[in-house]
Amino acid sequence: xxxxxIAYLAFAIFVAGTVWRVVAWARVPVPFPIALxxxxxxxxxxxxxxxxxNPWTPAGAACRTALEALLFRSLFRNSRAQFLPGPRFIYRPxxxxxxxxxxxxxxxxxxxxxxLRFFVDPALLGPANRFVDAGLLAGLAFLFLRRVLDxxxxxxxxxxxxxxxxxxxxxASSGILMRWWFxxxxxxxxxxxxxxxxxxxxxPVGVGLLFYVHLFAASALVATIPFTKLAHIAGVFFSxxxxxxxxxxxxxxxxxxxxxxxxxxxxxxxxxFRDRMRVAGLPLERQ
Amino acid sequence: xxxxxxxxxxxxxxxxxxxxxxxxxxxxxKGTYSHAGAAKNLKYLGLPNPRxxxxxxxxxKLPENWREIVIQGMRERLEKYxxxxxxxxxxxxxxxxxxxxxxxxxxxxxxxxxxxxxxxLRSVYRRYFTPAGRxxxxxAGARDLTVDVLKEWFYYFYQCTECRRCSVYCPFGxxxxxxxxxxxxxxxxxxxxxxxxVEPVANCQRTxxxxxxxxxxxxxxxDFAVDEIAELTGIRVEAxxxxxxxxxxxxxxxxxxxxxxxxxxxxxxxMVLHEARVDYTFSAYASEGGNFxxxxxxxxxxxxxxxxxAEARRLGVKWVLGGECGHMWRxxxxxxxxxxxPPDFLEPPVSPVTGTVFSNAxxxxxxxxxxxxxxxxxxxxxxxxxxxxDRFAVTFHxxxxxxxxxxxxxxPRLLLRAACNRFFEMPExxxxxxxxCCGSGAGLGGDENFxxxxxxxxxxxxxxxxxxxxxxVNLLACICAIDKASLPKLLDYWVGGVEVAGVHELxxxxxxxxxxxxxxxxxxxxxxx
Numbered sequence: 001x002x003x004x005x006i007a008y009l010a011f012a013i014f015v016a017g018t019v020w021r022v023v024a025w026a027r028v029p030v031p032f033p034i035a036l037x038x039x040x041x042x043x044x045x046x047x048x049x050x051x052x053x054n055p056w057t058p059a060g061a062a063c064r065t066a067l068e069a070l071l072f073r074s075l076f077r078n079s080r081a082q083f084l085p086g087p088r089f090i091y092r093p094x095x096x097x098x099x100x101x102x103x104x105x106x107x108x109x110x111x112x113x114x115x116l117r118f119f120v121d122p123a124l125l126g127p128a129n130r131f132v133d134a135g136l137l138a139g140l141a142f143l144f145l146r147r148v149l150d151x152x153x154x155x156x157x158x159x160x161x162x163x164x165x166x167x168x169x170x171x172a173s174s175g176i177l178m179r180w181w182f183x184x185x186x187x188x189x190x191x192x193x194x195x196x197x198x199x200x201x202x203x204p205v206g207v208g209l210l211f212y213v214h215l216f217a218a219s220a221l222v223a224t225i226p227f228t229k230l231a232h233i234a235g236v237f238f239s240x241x242x243x244x245x246x247x248x249x250x251x252x253x254x255x256x257x258x259x260x261x262x263x264x265x266x267x268x269x270x271x272x273f274r275d276r277m278r279v280a281g282l283p284l285e286r287q
Numbered sequence: 288x289x290x291x292x293x294x295x296x297x298x299x300x301x302x303x304x305x306x307x308x309x310x311x312x313x314x315x316x317k318g319t320y321s322h323a324g325a326a327k328n329l330k331y332l333g334l335p336n337p338r339x340x341x342x343x344x345x346x347x348k349l350p351e352n353w354r355e356i357v358i359q360g361m362r363e364r365l366e367k368y369x370x371x372x373x374x375x376x377x378x379x380x381x382x383x384x385x386x387x388x389x390x391x392x393x394x395x396x397x398x399x400x401x402x403x404x405x406x407x408l409r410s411v412y413r414r415y416f417t418p419a420g421r422x423x424x425x426x427a428g429a430r431d432l433t434v435d436v437l438k439e440w441f442y443y444f445y446q447c448t449e450c451r452r453c454s455v456y457c458p459f460g461x462x463x464x465x466x467x468x469x470x471x472x473x474x475x476x477x478x479x480x481x482x483x484x485v486e487p488v489a490n491c492q493r494t495x496x497x498x499x500x501x502x503x504x505x506x507x508x509x510d511f512a513v514d515e516i517a518e519l520t521g522i523r524v525e526a527x528x529x530x531x532x533x534x535x536x537x538x539x540x541x542x543x544x545x546x547x548x549x550x551x552x553x554x555x556x557x558m559v560l561h562e563a564r565v566d567y568t569f570s571a572y573a574s575e576g577g578n579f580x581x582x583x584x585x586x587x588x589x590x591x592x593x594x595x596x597a598e599a600r601r602l603g604v605k606w607v608l609g610g611e612c613g614h615m616w617r618x619x620x621x622x623x624x625x626x627x628x629p630p631d632f633l634e635p636p637v638s639p640v641t642g643t644v645f646s647n648a649x650x651x652x653x654x655x656x657x658x659x660x661x662x663x664x665x666x667x668x669x670x671x672x673x674x675x676x677d678r679f680a681v682t683f684h685x686x687x688x689x690x691x692x693x694x695x696x697x698x699p700r701l702l703l704r705a706a707c708n709r710f711f712e713m714p715e716x717x718x719x720x721x722x723x724c725c726g727s728g729a730g731l732g733g734d735e736n737f738x739x740x741x742x743x744x745x746x747x748x749x750x751x752x753x754x755x756x757x758x759x760v761n762l763l764a765c766i767c768a769i770d771k772a773s774l775p776k777l778l779d780y781w782v783g784g785v786e787v788a789g790v791h792e793l794x795x796x797x798x799x800x801x802x803x804x805x806x807x808x809x810x811x812x813x814x815x816x
Binding site: 021024025028029030031032033034035036037038039040041042043044045046047048049050053054068072074075077078079080081083085086087088089091097101150151152153154155156157158159160161227228229231232235236238239240241242246247248249250251252253254255257258261262263264265266269270272273276277279280281282283 | 293297299301302303304307308365366367368369370372373376377378379380381382383385386387392397400402403406417418419426427428451454455456457458459460461462465492493494495501502503506507528529530531571572585586589590592593594597598601619620621622624625626627628629643645646647648649650651653658661662665690691692693694695696697698701714716717719720721745746748749750752753781
């Protein structure tokens with residue numbers, strides 16, 4: 001029962017933490033329309049506007065955000081600058097981070113979906129295949145190794161950046177070991193999972209040590225999502241540089257906290273310069 | 288002060304230090320920072336803590352409770368700007384931004400990587416606003432706010448031009464300009480700012496423009512420009528100031544009236560607006576389109592910007608036309624309508640010449656001169672003789688703000704293709720949304736900041752050198768007053784033999800004004816080839 005309690009606790013922390021985190025972002029206003037434009041604006045009829053890279057409508061902005069969340073559009077632009085004598089810079093396309101990150105995220109998502117078979121009866125989907133498992137490990141190894149091997153990245157990495165990687169590595173490797181080498185009684189795991197899902201928790205019976213490692217590491221991972229940089233999963237949808245349409249001159253964006261400006265008024269200005277303006281023949285409001 | 292030579296500055300060491308981040312604080316080495324804001328300017332603007340000080344001083348004469356002020360300021364801004372709060376929370380430190388910053392490319396200083404620039408602020412955010420940071424300190428990447436940290440903020444947030452190039456590459460759209468703007472607001476709460484920003488702001492508040500030109504001086508300059516055009520073309524154009532009942536209020540960055548080569552752009556505007564028979568007026572009260580208030584705080588940006596709509600209302604114009612300027616257009620495009628709108632006393636802009644409705648500007652009622660002139664050219668309303676610009680092989684430098692904060696990419700290119708026969712693009716990673724900053728934007732253009740400016744502009748200059756070598760480019764066209772002020776020096780330093788001009792200068796050269804006499808020279812007084 002302790003096992004079930006830990007799983008519930010982790011899930012509860014995740015849900016409450018995510019709600020707290022998302023509400024904390026959502027209740028802070030977006031005071032200015034700060035879309036970051038990566039293409040031609042909509043202006044004259046003869047000039048083709050970039051509806052996706054510089055969206056004019058909220059629908060366009062939603063597509064842009066979706067492209068960012070699903071296909072990592074901005075990472076796809078990545079380049080690596082090299083400084084050469086001349087002086088001269090060359091910028092080579094650098095797609096390894098995009099490919100590695102996409103591989104990792106797609107495989108993780110796939111594996112996660114595969115886990116639904118434990119929680120639904122009858123299972124609608126089979127588990128992820130071994131290529132997906134291998135992809136997940138390869139993606140994780142890539143994300144870890146680049147932090148260790150690239151001096152620049154090693155310098156900018158914080159200790160706290162290794163924590164999610166370590167948890168993910170533990171979860172993934174224990175899961176893969178259970179599935180391909182040290183088989184765990186899948187039926188027992190399913191009984192346990194269904195118990196959790198139906199709020200009739202039962203203790204897992206006949207599962208090995210690996211199962212506990214897997215479950216506890218996954219619980220720790222899930223519980224930390226809202227409180228660490230893993231919050232980027234939700235955050236990417238909130239980014240005002242990407243999710244706002246660029247039409248601030250066509251439609252006014254309202255700022256809820258703005259006070260009227262304390263202007264140095266025309267009258268004050270004319271008062272200071274009236275004599276010289278008169279001499280220069282400039283029109284005056286008051287003679 | 289002896290300026291360092293280019294071959295000294297190209298010795299850039301990109302290897303990060305052995306000691307882990309954050310390492311030692313900022314080093315205020317001459318040539319790499321800007322002078323402190325003068326007390327008289329802070330007093331005039333009512334900004335906190337006016338005093339005499341300079342960044343290398345050990346004692347910055349901060350208020351006793353400076354830490355509380357800054358932390359409280361941070362708390363308020365976390366409640367006001369979703370961007371700020373979100374960007375403090377979601378960075379995964381993937382490093383995609385690291386080599387996208389021109390200051391990083393030019394200095395090799397790891398704290399100029401956008402991720403670590405933001406980390407300067409983020410580490411303090413974690414310490415005072417997150418449970419993990421409060422409990423675990425350094426382990427969670429948190430650190431106390433100390434005087435040294437504040438000095439580091441000053442050094443590195445006045446070593447960011449808010450150009451937003453890093454944000455193009457960020458998978459979460461984290462925008463360092465937002466972080467820098469908030470950081471500068473916090474620094475300003477305790478009186479830490481630079482004079483190259485607060486002096487223009489104080490000038491603008493008082494006289495209506497950054498340069499502090501008074502109304503009669505403003506009129507003199509315009510009269511002089513009119514005389515010059517008459518001498519060149521035999522045509523006397525109209526340039527009225529503060530005229531009520533005009534259809535359009537024209538606002539340009541004040542450097543266009545006094546700077547070189549900005550001034551030739553002004554001549555270009557006057558000629559185009561004359562030839563198109565536009566009924567417009569300048570204003571001496573709103574004689575500044577640029578807005579250095581943006582580099583201090585949102586409040587000061589609003590204060591300075593308010594004059595444009597106020598003057599449009601007083602003069603009874605229908606809409607506002609804006610000149611060539613980068614950050615001015617960030618403000619006019621993305622902020623003005625929110626800050627000081629809605630301008631319900633204006634009308635949706637319609638070109639009086641072509642009848643084109645500028646529906647993209649129907650609410651803010653402000654049109655960019657390149658949009659306006661491109662529309663004229665597209666409708667065949669201007670007669671252009673591009674051969675008059677044949678002594679130039681031209682390239683175009685997108686200014687950061689119009690490229691990434693607006694998307695004004697094709698309009699100036701349309702004008703250049705119409706006004707010049709020889710136009711060549713720089714490499715694709717250095718133009719349009721990926722354009723590289725001049726290194727002097729966001730108020731960092733002071734002479735004393737020379738080394739940082741030359742380093743920051745190096746990637747741009749290197750791209751210019753490439754087109755110079757490949758196509759013989761000898762003129763860089765741009766649509767930004769700061770570019771026009773800083774790029775001539777930068778290109779002399781790194782490249783040589785490349786001049787800088789506004790797009791409307793080239794249009795003015797090529798424009799055949801009805802009834803004009805044969806021109807002896809171009810707008811610069813130099814012979815056509």
